[in-house]
Amino acid sequence: xxxxxxxxxxxxxxxxxxxxxxxxxxxxxxxxxxxxxxxxxxxxxxxxxxxxxxxxxxxxxxxxxxxxxxxxxxxxxxxxxxxxxxxxxxxxxxxxxxxxxxxxxxxxxxxxxxxxxxxxxxxxxxxxxxxxxxxxxxxxxxxxxxxxxxxxxxxxxxxxxxxxxxxxxxxxxxxxxxxxxxxxxxxxxxxxxxxxxxxxxxxxxxxxxxxxxxxxxxxxxxxxxxxxxxxxxxxxxxxxxxxxxxxxxxxxxxxxxxxxxxxxxxxxxxxxxxxxxx
Amino acid sequence: xxxxxxxxxxxxxxxxxxxxxxxxxxxxxxxxxxxxxxxxxxxxxxxxxxxxxxxxxxxxxxxxxxxxxxxxxxxxxxxxxxxxxxxxxxxxxxxxxxxxxxxxxxxxxxxxxxxxxxxxxxxxxxxxxxxxxxxxxxxxxxxxxxxxxxxxxxxxxxxxxxxxxxxxxxxxxxxxxxxxxxxxxxxxxxxxxxxxxxxxxxxxxxxxxxxxxxxxxxxxxxxxxxxxxxxxxxxxxxxxxxxxxxxxxxxxxxxxxxxxxxxxxxxxxxxxxxxxxx
Numbered sequence: 233x234x235x236x237x238x239x240x241x242x243x244x245x246x247x248x249x250x251x252x253x254x255x256x257x258x259x260x261x262x263x264x265x266x267x268x269x270x271x272x273x274x275x276x277x278x279x280x281x282x283x284x285x286x287x288x289x290x291x292x293x294x295x296x297x298x299x300x301x302x303x304x305x306x307x308x309x310x311x312x313x314x315x316x317x318x319x320x321x322x323x324x325x326x327x328x329x330x331x332x333x334x335x336x337x338x339x340x341x342x343x344x345x346x347x348x349x350x351x352x353x354x355x356x357x358x359x360x361x362x363x364x365x366x367x368x369x370x371x372x373x374x375x376x377x378x379x380x381x382x383x384x385x386x387x388x389x390x391x392x393x394x395x396x397x398x399x400x401x402x403x404x405x406x407x408x409x410x411x412x413x414x415x416x417x418x419x420x421x422x423x424x425x426x427x428x429x430x431x432x433x434x435x436x437x438x439x440x441x442x443x444x445x446x447x448x449x450x451x452x453x454x455x456x457x458x459x460x461x462x463x464x465x466x467x468x469x470x471x472x473x474x475x476x477x478x479x480x481x482x483x484x485x486x487x488x489x490x491x492x493x494x495x496x497x498x499x500x501x502x503x504x505x506x507x508x509x510x
Numbered sequence: 511x512x513x514x515x516x517x518x519x520x521x522x523x524x525x526x527x528x529x530x531x532x533x534x535x536x537x538x539x540x541x542x543x544x545x546x547x548x549x550x551x552x553x554x555x556x557x558x559x560x561x562x563x564x565x566x567x568x569x570x571x572x573x574x575x576x577x578x579x580x581x582x583x584x585x586x587x588x589x590x591x592x593x594x595x596x597x598x599x600x601x602x603x604x605x606x607x608x609x610x611x612x613x614x615x616x617x618x619x620x621x622x623x624x625x626x627x628x629x630x631x632x633x634x635x636x637x638x639x640x641x642x643x644x645x646x647x648x649x650x651x652x653x654x655x656x657x658x659x660x661x662x663x664x665x666x667x668x669x670x671x672x673x674x675x676x677x678x679x680x681x682x683x684x685x686x687x688x689x690x691x692x693x694x695x696x697x698x699x700x701x702x703x704x705x706x707x708x709x710x711x712x713x714x715x716x717x718x719x720x721x722x723x724x725x726x727x728x729x730x731x732x733x734x735x736x737x738x739x740x741x742x743x744x745x746x747x748x749x750x751x752x753x754x755x756x757x758x759x760x761x762x763x764x765x766x767x768x769x770x771x772x773x774x775x776x777x778x779x780x781x782x783x784x785x786x787x788x
Contacts, residue, residue, distance in 0.1 A: 243675050247530045331670045334616035364673035370648050392609045395642035397521050
């Protein structure tokens with residue numbers, strides 16, 4: 233496994249390999265078994281696996297969140313080596329942003345709801361950094377986890393608008409034994425909130441089971457109540473949305489493919505999760 | 511020489527070649543000796559030469575200009591074959607814009623003057639299409655003619671913001687025997703305006719020779735008078751600008767590298783040209 237920190241070194245390594253066989257897993261580090269499953273899938277489907285590890289400042293609307301975001305570069309490299317990555321790209325902020333990135337994306341209605349509505353600028357920053365990584369790595373396939381469900385829709389729109397000739401591969405959520413969706417932010421939970429956090433998944437699963445007997449509005453009330461039962465978690469939103477447009481449905485027959493998406497404040501930590509409803 | 515019209519076919523052809531040896535010449539077709547010189551230079555400097563031929567609608571602020579823009583695909587292919595191109599990419603508008611491209615670029619002061627000030631939206635469209643071509647072709651080098659002097663500054667800024675790992679190669683203006691800068695739009699000039707058009711270059715050359723004895727403002731008056739002497743040409747602007755920032759200088763010692771840039775209305779046709787002053 234080669235670790236590179238500059239675009240120049242990255243291009244030198246990648247110019248020697250078949251460009252149709254490059255799979256990219258973009259990450260912000262603090263890697264866990266969810267990331268590992270992405271890398272393992274990329275390993276199975278590509279001759280060359282590139283993993284980027286970069287905490288992207290432009291996608292943090294909250295500077296405290298950026299400051300507190302966990303950083304574990306040595307452990308990340310060990311996990312990536314074990315998972316079979318070929319190249320780890322760990323650039324500095326200056327390497328990724330030699331000049332200010334002033335590009336403004338417009339994703340129509342996709343980013344006006346949920347994470348986009350509650351984290352202003354977040355998805356524009358995601359699109360900026362992912363588009364840079366695609367320009368630099370020139371992958372044939374890029375792997376994203378469905379925990380960030382809305383992010384995948386944003387990235388797909390960015391790709392279609394930008395003309396990148398690559399495939400976005402969506403990978404299912406990896407959960408702990410207690411159901412909690414794996415997230416680098418879980419490491420920031422205190423003991424009490426960590427103990428309560430599996431209520432999120434439990435509420436989603438219960439909600440998905442019982443959804444047919446409720447309206448989407450009733451389901452939102454139900455999932456919120458179930459999630460908040462410990463008194464420690466606060467639901468920021470729960471929405472049943474069309475899986476392509478991210479727009480809320482008012483009835484189950486409004487869409488063929490509906491996902492229930494939730495954001496939760498767990499003490500100082502903001503968590504998201506989602507589940508297929510239809 | 512292979513001609514491809516889809517991104518898929520383009521990638522199939524290019525995935526078989528060394529990506530460090532791809533040179534791209536982006537054009538809007540109606541090719542002339544100026545384009546040919548770009549292709550010939552790319553031929554000397556790259557193992558694989560790709561030329562794109564695409565009249566990009568998003569960079570036309572004037573729909574009549576878009577409708578009237580000359581289109582000569584058969585002659586273009588003959589010229590490109592003779593100049594040694596390997597791949598010609600001639601996509602449809604639908605192939606380049608499968609979804610509306612809503613990306614908004616910000617180039618600071620670079621695109622607020624000259625062409626940017628007189629052609630609203632033009633440079634945003636240029637940046638959109640050039641960034642798409644870079645994403646699709648993944649060239650190591652891309653060739654641009656200095657006739658579109660401000661465009662090169664815009665493209666360089668787009669590249670720096672977007673992270674494309676490539677070199678922008680600036681190529682000198684190619685002129686006819688009478689000095690007129692070669693342009694696809696020259697073909698649209700009527701006989702009288704065609705006869706008057708060499709006054710543009712003559713005025714620029716005379717101005718560059720005598721600039722040291724004048725202020726930038728006096729030079730602008732001088733070049734305008736000389737350009738307009740036939741009564742057929744109308745100067746839209748003449749500005750002496752810093753070659754990096756595109757900002758007007760008020761005195762020659764304000765910058766190390768100054769270019770005199772002109773736009774002229776010649777009947778129904780808008781022409782541009784420029785010359786090095788310092």
